[in-house]
Amino acid sequence: MQSRIYLAVMCAWPCLAFADHLDIDAVTVEAPQTEHAVAAEQNTAQAAGDSASLVSDMFGLQLRRGGGVSSLPMMQGLADDRIRIKVDGMDLISSCANHMNPALSYIDPANIADVKVYRGLAPVSVGGDSIAGSIVVNSARPVFAVDDSLLTQASLNTFYRSNNDAFGVNASALVANQQVYLRYTGATVDANNAHAGGAFKPAGAAASDRGWLDADEIGSTAYRSTNHALALGFHLDNHLLEFKLGLQDIDKQGFVNQRMDMTGNQSEQYQLRHEARFDWGQWQTRLYHEHTRHSMNFGADKQFLYGDAPGMPMNTRGYTTGLNSQVDWLLNARDTLRLGLDVQRYRLNDDWPASGSGMMMGPGTFQNIHNGERDRNDVYAEWDAAWSQAWWTQIGLRLSEVETKAGTVQGYNPSTTPSMMMGYAMAYGIAASEFNAKDRSTRDTNVDTTWLAKYIPDEMQQYEFGYALKMRSPNLYERYTWAATNSMVTNMNNWVGDGNGYVGNASLKPEKAHTFQLTADWHDAERHDWQLKWTPFYRYIQDYIDAASCASAGYVNAGNDCPARTDGFSNLSLGNQSARMYGFDLNARKTLVADSAWGSLGAQLDINYVRGKNTTSHDDLYGVMPLNAKLALLHNYGGWKNRIQARMVDNKSHIQAIRHENETPGYMLLDLYSSYEWKKARLDVGLENVLDKFYFDPTGGAYLGQGATMGATVLQGLQVPGWGRSVNVALTLFY
Template identity: 60%
Template sequence: MKCKKMHLICIPTLLSLLVSNTVLAEHLKLDDIEVISEENSPLNKDYATTAGDAAKLLENEMGVSLYRAGGVSSLPVIHGLADDRIRIQVDGMDLISSCANHMNPALSYIDPFNVQTIKVYSGITPVSVGGDSIAGTILMLSKQPEFAMEGGLLTHATINSFYKSNNDAHGVNLSASVANAHAYLQYTGTTVEANNYRAGGAFKAAGIAANGRGYLGADEVGSSYYHSDNHAFVLGFHQENHLFELMLGLQEIPYQGFTNQRMDMTNNESQQYRFKYEGHYDWGLLKASAYHQRTRHSMNFGDDKQFFYGTAPGMPMETEGVTTGVSVEAETSISSRDLLRMGAEYQRYRLDDWWPASGSGMMMGPNVFWNINNGKRDHFDVFAELDSQWNQQWFTQVGIRASQLNSDAGNVQGYNNTTVGMAGYGAAANAFNALDHSKSDHNVDVTMLARYTPDHNSSVEAGYAMKTRAPNLYERYTWANTNTMVLNMNNWIGDGNGYVGNINLKPETAHTLSITGEWHDAQKEDWQIKVEPYFTYITDYIDAVSCASVGKTCASRTDGFVNLSLDNQTAQLYGIDMRARKRLSDGQGLGRFTLTSALSYTRGRNLTTDDDLYQIMPFNLTLGVEHAYSAWKT
């Protein structure tokens, strides 16, 4: 167990109760239905460390780093590329962050306690799991169905609790299921709550957090508190080689502070509905799914930030996002050597982002401010992928994906219709409303991969991928450029600057070369070394630029930050990941000891401006010793 904050006592399990009852049956898991990749990493669920943040389960994945936002809203980074540049699926659902500050990313909608399988594609991503992304893909799956033998009944219940002394983080995880041979019902629920955490020592003067607010200690990190509740209900049916599954997911985050933003989350409610089908036929495998998510998101100044500005009591910001998706995928063996995989996907996304008037002055009134009005982002994809096992040593995979993406947004208005001065929004709104907001992007992804396995102790994999990503709605359709306060509120990058979108942005295209070498003992138990160098060249890379360079006049400021817009540029990234492990003892006496190490280096440059890219993890090396004795693991 690792406790990453000083002055921290980790008590990962105050209560752990497992009840399992099988009547007239043995436990049966449907291996012919449950399809899980061989390359999934084992999960080390340290609940006290993750504390409700599923993204932290990725900390030990090769090529992945995290940058912290809220307590349950960390954002993963794959080889220096983050956020919407990564395709993230949660139980087969492509969830979208409906927030100008990206406070509700996809991984915030699943609790780590409920995660069974994680698959990370950080190198060459197959087209069957890629699309509208240039960094890679993260697949996170919850617990899979378990059925009883014919005539039997299988019941299961788990309670887990934890407490952390640093910020009084505490939570309860519940899981219960009942199943016979043909149907199952499962419930998982989690609640987690935490106060502000404390640093290893004083880093500022103690005092009030802001005018009219409470006291913060010299070592207390303001706006790091949070509370999150998640519930999931799953009903499934199994008939011979067919599985049908219905899921209902519910989330409420009544508050979550953000240390890197001027706003805090004051509520986030979401409902997710999913249908999944998997069936085996004589000709192969058929998978289909449909999902729908509705999110209501609210922001304002939290307890550690100034609330009153003149006559304005806070700055309420409201968002509603609705996502609907369907997908169909089939795979069939067309020969003893070749497996063909084909599929189609459709996603419909709608976004409204509005800020109610606040106070009696002109700064935040009298109108409702429409940041994005009736935003639309729809895409339809088709793909084909061919796996070929030429012999025991050689495997190849080639694939192509074609995407049609359409986006649009309605007319907007500011807090007022005044056309002059910093507090006037009329001129910027009129200029935006006069434009044609409809955009269509035609994207193509291609992957080619070859794997050579000369013996049981080694393998080498090399490949090329061309990946594309279209701009998100905030990058294209945020429009207000005359008021720094409003520019600050559109900060999905999380760097403290102010941003305004650019409707003329083009999709990004990334060309990636990657080589992976792996060496290990025949059983992969004694020792293992894995090395992966990579290189990515990105055309039309979307990066921050001065407002003037894209024909916008933004408000000036002297507070150390800048107001920026976006434009297409050119960038490149390269680096290397390495992981190694060696067993030091065989488990006799004091138990089994294993030495582990992980090394990562990424270099990212904007070739247009000759600047470093943002949010690049520095060179890092991690060494560890794992110990296992009977049922104990440390």
């Protein structure tokens, strides 16, 4: 497969080198190390409620899929908490032992106006407590009338995706005068299970007490989600005051690579923002609060009854409160000083109610995380200097104090005498006593610094380079999940989708990443004809938090050790190790035909490569996308836009042994997209995986979409397959 990617690149390069003109407005460079996309240009039928899918089309990003609206963006081989994601300025935290509610799941694609991506060398002003970079997602900015008349805007969108029968409706409305504006956005989507491009398992009952699944049906991929957002703004002279309210209700979301499913996620997000502009600069302050009520159990494709236990309910409550304030001070024509304060308070309770009448899951409530706290206090300073038309630099420093705590816990029962049920030791008393006797409070002092430089020698070339030191403190699940006594409990704690069971390590130290990165950008003087952009990077991570044996993390005593397994998976813990990562992103664009009677024709090529190695264990890193490329032909003619795209992915042979990661063969997929826009309407049509090709998703994780997922009959070795052919249609009406 690797040779096919190289062949496609070599065949495409003569066209890219000698064609005429390409006008692409979906992605433009706005600031050093920043990629910017306008979400309104995206097809909502392709997103189908998953905001992360909008980000995946951006240069150098991929997805690690789980639930239908909860995919995780991957940046330079890293994902989840290692990327700082801000949604309308809010730093949101996943309140789930399986990370089923990541930050991007709290905003619907219909409510996204723009996305900014900072890969690797993220400025300290866009967030700390991460090591890969930052993604900043914003809804539409306030809009006010320019005269005494009333400004009104409205849109209605509906879409359908054939592969999983996803149907959704999005609506928005705006009314404003010169001082006040009010905007509402609502979105709902309902989807069934997805289907692969061919059979990957026998057809039959999903589980002993569940319905039928076809041989090509990907179990536990159905979902239903509803989001509402309300924004109210006031404009007076140089001041803007804005209040935002977000409401979410997800009443089902299957997770194909987890042993549990989401059976409910209700969230409210409140935000008050003040922005003031002065002759000397700008001052912005934001106060926000988010409350999540999250529940998990077995969905429609996973066995529900274990003995006399009707399911295994898990209930999580998360509270996030934050304050950030930033001043941009224009010192002179050359220098800008940026000063900021970030304060965040996070509270978490993760309880598993009793189920059944026995000692397996009863008689009391299992406290996975009890009175968990994660408080972060940051201050930062950033200096931008435009030395000349050719040179620009940025130096930033962020100091962060992160304090984590957890209260005393209890298991389903206080027994200290091991008893076996379903092959599991059901005595939790010893493990709980040992955890409660530990020091459960840690304070980290982290440093985040970024040194950037941009050099523009002439109109046809630009170079950006620099160094960043980034630190990330462990999340509460990494530090404080405590019971290693049986596989049932460890299986319930897994945020990577590999099918293994996990127990935390209270001794974990923060990760510390050193990143060196260069971006070389060659283009024509007007940036319309051609562009070649190359971004190599190298990252060394000290105290990298990776999977480790339970023995190495101290789980070796008779009362709280990790049992061996017979299903091919493992029970694991976490440890501080070291890692090395390097790779590159390559993007090339060229016009083939410009402004002909049939419109404009252009070509675009994206190549991504990342290699990751654990330098302590000499194992490969988990979930790294293999060499991949995307080659597209783009046609524009008035309001008509077309795209023919080939996605090529190499075979995945660098796999992490300790997590039993699966190898996957390479593949190539063909996609077709077309849209036509009138003055008051837009029609989008897409045909994805045109040839209905079967393939396995290299970052999809272990297939756990059906069966007795808490038993030993679901075996390791089957990777989550990719989706087969899908016809996608969306219609948007504007007023």
